[in-house]
Amino acid sequence: MTTEPAATPSPSQQSALLEGNARYLEHGVPGPLSITPKQRTVILSCVDPRVDPARILDLREGDAAVIRNVGGRVTPAVMQTMAMLQMITRADAPDQPAAPSPADTWTFVVLQHTDCGITRLGDHPDLLATYFGIDVDDVESRNVTDPNAAVAGDVAQLNRTLAPQFIVVGMVHDLDTGRVRITDPTT
Numbered sequence: 001m002t003t004e005p006a007a008t009p010s011p012s013q014q015s016a017l018l019e020g021n022a023r024y025l026e027h028g029v030p031g032p033l034s035i036t037p038k039q040r041t042v043i044l045s046c047v048d049p050r051v052d053p054a055r056i057l058d059l060r061e062g063d064a065a066v067i068r069n070v071g072g073r074v075t076p077a078v079m080q081t082m083a084m085l086q087m088i089t090r091a092d093a094p095d096q097p098a099a100p101s102p103a104d105t106w107t108f109v110v111l112q113h114t115d116c117g118i119t120r121l122g123d124h125p126d127l128l129a130t131y132f133g134i135d136v137d138d139v140e141s142r143n144v145t146d147p148n149a150a151v152a153g154d155v156a157q158l159n160r161t162l163a164p165q166f167i168v169v170g171m172v173h174d175l176d177t178g179r180v181r182i183t184d185p186t187t
């Protein structure tokens with residue numbers, strides 16, 4: 001049995017990335033920023049290279065914390081990340097009371113999109129069951145082929161599980177038009 005050599009980025013790929021960083025530096029490095037997002041916003045979105053939330057929503061460094069996974073879906077890993085983020089931001093503001101006031105709100109955005117790659121995994125219920133941490137019989141309820149239904153389900157799940165200071169907003173990004181639409185929370 002032969003072993004393929006490990007793939008490494010080509011010199012041209014690496015230099016293109018460093019050239020990109022040089023262009024970034026030309027615009028000036030932002031001043032000291034808080035680890036707590038300036039807009040008190042967390043965005044869950046897809047890893048798809050076509051749907052970078054910083055570009056789509058015109059965000060700057062420090063504005064929002066972004067979690068990306070396949071589909072921008074609520075999974076056990078996302079909930080673990082949220083628990084860790086809450087610990088980190090709490091440590092960043094040690095003077096904050098342990099129990100936040102009702103006015104101390106955050107926004108959690110579920111940003112999914114049309115033509116998502118996760119729609120191509122419909123024939124892999126076992127994989128999806130593991131991903132969502134659910135029984136394989138329940139995979140259909142996660143609506144992986146319909147971003148509108150998927151966002152609605154994920155928003156409902158977050159409303160049940162996140163701390164009450166989070167306002168959960170569902171959005172669907174249309175890849176053809178670039179437009180983002182807020183989904184109706186009642187559907």
Ligand SMILES: [Zn+2]
Pocket residue numbers: 046047048070071072113115116117118
């Ligand atoms: Zn996607």
